[in-house]
Amino acid sequence: MTVKVRKYRLLACLIASAMIPMTGCEKTSATGRQSINTLDAAKQEYRNGIDSLSALLVQADSAFNNPNDSVRVRSLFQQARRQFKHGEFLTEYFAGGIAAKMNGPDLLEWDEDEVGGPPEQPEGFQVWEGLLYPAYRIETRDAMRAQVRRLQARVNYLKMYVDSRKFEEASYFDALMQETVRITTKGLSGFDSPIALFSLTESAEALEGVRSAFAVAYGKALEKTSAPQARLLDSSFRATIHVLRSAKNFDAFDRTEFLVRNLNPLCFQLRVAQRALRIALPTDLRALKPGFATVFDSGLFDPWSFAPENIPDSLKESRRELGRLLFFDPILSGNGKRACASCHHPERAFTDGLARSTGFNGAGAPLRNAPTLLNAALQSRYFSDLAVIYLEDQATQVLRSEREMHAVPHDIVRRIKESPEYARLFQKAFPGAQDSTEKSDLQMRQALAAYVRSLVALNAPFDKTLRGEAFAMSPEALRGFNLFMGKAKCATCHFPPLFNGTVPPEYTESEKEVIGVTEGPHFRKARLDKDPGRYGVVSVAGNIGAVKTPTLRNVALTAPYMHNGAFGTLREVVEFYNAGGGAGLGLDVPGQTLPSDSLRLNTQEVSDLVAFLGALTDTTGTTGRPERLPEFPEQPEMSHRKIGGKY
Ligand code: HEC
Ligand code: HEC
Structure with missing residues (x-):
């Protein structure tokens, strides 16, 4: 199997360069007043789709009266979920909680705030799917009907919710773009159709939903602003949907070819259209930066969205510099021999090649395997057991642990500050901050966190x-x-x-x-x-x-x-x-x-x-160690510190 990638290169570059100014695009829409009306029309179309879904569920409910009619039940299941998929971009975006009930995984869910409580039972399409496929069994009829009725109740709730909401242009368009990400990352993998494997045709329907929503809301405006662009977009939609619809075999479907040839170029076209129409981008801080065209573009993921606070870029850089030195400096450990890099070697993508890292001074090994730190910042929680929410808090445990670095953070901070060079670097990274041990402990952790956040490499x-x-x-x-x-x-x-x-x-x-x-x-x-x-x-x-x-x-x-x-x-x-x-x-x-x-x-x-x-290896710019560590002019013994620790 070969994928003809090269010929799309030019197209991707042209479109990408057309996109650059977009983040600065005007907040007012070129479509003006009219767009507000068309958004109302789009909302009405979505609302009609919910009514259709509701009607299909009513039919499904009565189909169970004839228990032998498996063909009809299956057909109604497929129609109903396709209808759900048609409006998925808005249901997921504006009513994620309801969407999760309607089409969440068929797994028990445990509320972490209610230790000792019972699990929540799964419901919705995926449960129905599991009862209906791979084999139709008449004895599951009542269970299926119960799911259909749950779905109907959720749909009624969704109607009320939608009627009470107003759509705004920036978020409406964002919902369309997010759906393209959902299709790329989940639709193509069968995420929500694990048994029947209808994901490709259902993705076609999800994309059809995006296409018709775009047409209702922006079709005329784009035609007026740039007729060639409107035609290009339309043919891109048609071709992409066609490929998904005609996919014969879930396993054999060539995802790379489809993404490179069809879906990614379509996403670029959508962004170009957005720019032509001067539709504003959302402005909130997100892991996937709002201007994305596809999830594969470079420089798109922002680890600072997971940080407790955002800071100016210049501070990120000076904290990263300080954090990098601290990471490799054994001064951070109780015996002056271990650094973070003792277990996280940059040459091994910040792991150490051991099942369990070497313990501190003969103490037992840490309980777990040292994970990579490359791209680790792009998570909402850290450690295997997700015990830590912010990278700023991750270091405390490692520093104190008797098996790891066995240090008293306050003592370390005091020692570090005895180096005028370190003191200067702290000043630069935390300008205007008062000098106190408490503060410096936090600053040390903030600097280490800034370094870990800089270890993002997504160019494999x-x-x-x-x-x-x-x-x-x-x-x-x-x-x-x-x-x-x-x-x-x-x-x-x-x-x-x-x-x-x-x-x-x-x-x-x-x-x-x-x-x-x-x-x-x-x-x-x-x-x-x-x-x-x-x-x-x-x-x-x-x-x-x-x-x-x-x-x-x-x-x-x-x-x-x-x-x-x-x-x-x-x-x-x-x-x-x-x-x-x-x-x-x-x-x-x-x-x-x-x-x-x-x-x-x-x-x-x-x-x-x-x-x-x-093919997922990229360590560009991350493998180096600092050439030297800051000096302690009054403590000659400190000049022998080994960069990255002795063991
Ligand atoms: C049900 C969810 C799930 C599926 C499906 C899944 N994984 Fe995983 N994967 C995990 C989890 C959770 C871990 C971490 C396990 C641990 O640390 O003990 C993991 C760990 C791994 C690791 C080790 C990473 C490391 O750094 O130690 C590899 C490699 C991996 N998975 C590859 C795959 C491949 C290939 C597939 C498909 C054949 C797959 N996974 C399917 C959840 C999954
Ligand atoms: C003795 C070995 C050792 C040392 C020293 C060490 N680590 Fe780790 N690190 C680990 C292990 C083991 C884990 C996994 C812990 C877990 O999952 O419970 C880990 C996890 C992490 C994580 C979380 C990664 C993730 O994906 O969840 C980060 C970040 C991290 N270490 C950074 C550091 C920093 C910064 C230092 C220095 C202050 C440091 N480590 C020192 C062994 C070590």
Whole structure:
């Protein structure tokens, strides 16, 4: 399989350069008053769609009266979900809570604020899907009818909610763009149709919804402003929807080709149209910057959206500089021999190659495997058990831990400030701040956090390929990406393009999962790992063994794998998934969220997946160590500090 990427390069560049001034575009709309009316029309169309959905649910409810009519029930299921998909861009954007009830995963949900309470039962389309596919069983009729009635209740609520809302132009257009991200990252992976695998035709319907919403709200205005642009956009919509509609086979559908040829160029066209119409961009701080055209563009993800506060760029830079020195300085540890870099080596994408890092002065090893710090800032929580919300708080635990750096943060800060060079760097990074130990402790952590936030590198061969810039992936890796997005279901947890559990398109929440990781790679005598995971932090039953979904970026450099370092190679990891995780291996894994049936991947497919993971390596600008550490003129013994620590 070869993908003809090159010829799109020019188009992508032209469009990208046309886009640059967009972030500064005027707030007033060229469509003026008229646009407000057309937005009302768009809202009416959406509202009509909800009525149609409601009518389909009424029909479905009565279809159960004839229990043998499986064809009709299935047809109504498909029509109803397609209708949901048609309006998905607005339902998800403006009423995410209702959307989650209507089309959320078929899994129990545990409220972390109610320890001891019962789980919430799943409901909606995916539950109905699970009752209706792969085989129709007459005995599930009542359960199905109950789901249809739940859906009807949600739809009624949605109607009330929509009637009480006014759409604003910037957010309306943003909703359209977010839907393109939803299709790219979730629609193509079968995220919400895990059993029937209708995701491609349903994505076509979601895109059809975007197309008709655009046409109603902006079609005439664009025609007036730029008729050629309107035609280009329209033909791009048609072609892209056509490819999705005519996809024959979920597994075989060529995602790379589709993204590079169809969906990405369409997204660029939408941005060009936005610019022509002078529709404003949202102005809030987000992980995915509001001006994006596709999620694969460079420089789009902003780790500062996860920070407790945003600061001017010049301060980010001076804090990063200070943080980088601190990261490599063993002065941060109790024995002056260990630095952050002792366990996070920049040459290994900030891991250390060990299942468990070396402990402090003969104390036991830390309990978990040291994870990569590259792109780690793009998460809403840190550590395997998601115990920490801000990077600013992450260091406290490591510094104090007897197994790790065993230091008293206040003492360290006092020592650091004895270096005039460090004192100056603190001054520069925190201008005007009072000098106190308390403050300096926080500042040290803020500087380390700024450094970790600078470790974002999203320019791997995969990115270049998806941007249409280069043929940067081998045929094996391209097949592997397709498996990752399709048959192997990896992307339903590791969302592209970050490949972690930070959920698109909002990117505000990082997910945890129960996959039943074993103690080691010996599957025949497998034993379940004993780490309680998130349960150790919040003890609701669903958290037992639940761990954060980590990024797969640079995973070729970060062996061994999993929070316990159980697997030495990526092949072992893929074989673990191929078997259906812990439960698939026959272990008792309460609440495993990974499906336990085998993926039925053959040897070639396992190799293809491994090849794909190898295309996620980009460490540009992150591998260097500082050439020197700040001096302590009055303490000659300090000049022997080893950059990055002794061990
Ligand atoms: C002794 C080894 C060791 C040292 C030293 C160390 N770390 Fe870590 N680091 C780890 C381990 C192990 C984890 C995973 C902990 C967990 O998941 O519970 C981790 C996790 C992290 C994370 C969270 C990553 C994620 O994706 O959740 C960050 C950020 C981090 N370390 C930064 C630092 C900084 C900054 C320092 C220096 C102040 C440091 N580490 C020192 C071993 C170490
Ligand atoms: C149900 C969600 C889910 C699915 C599906 C899933 N993963 Fe994971 N993945 C996780 C979680 C959670 C972890 C962390 C496990 C741990 O730390 O113990 C993980 C860890 C990994 C790691 C180790 C990363 C590291 O740095 O240690 C790799 C590699 C990986 N997954 C690849 C894949 C591939 C390939 C697939 C598809 C065959 C896949 N995953 C499917 C949730 C999932």
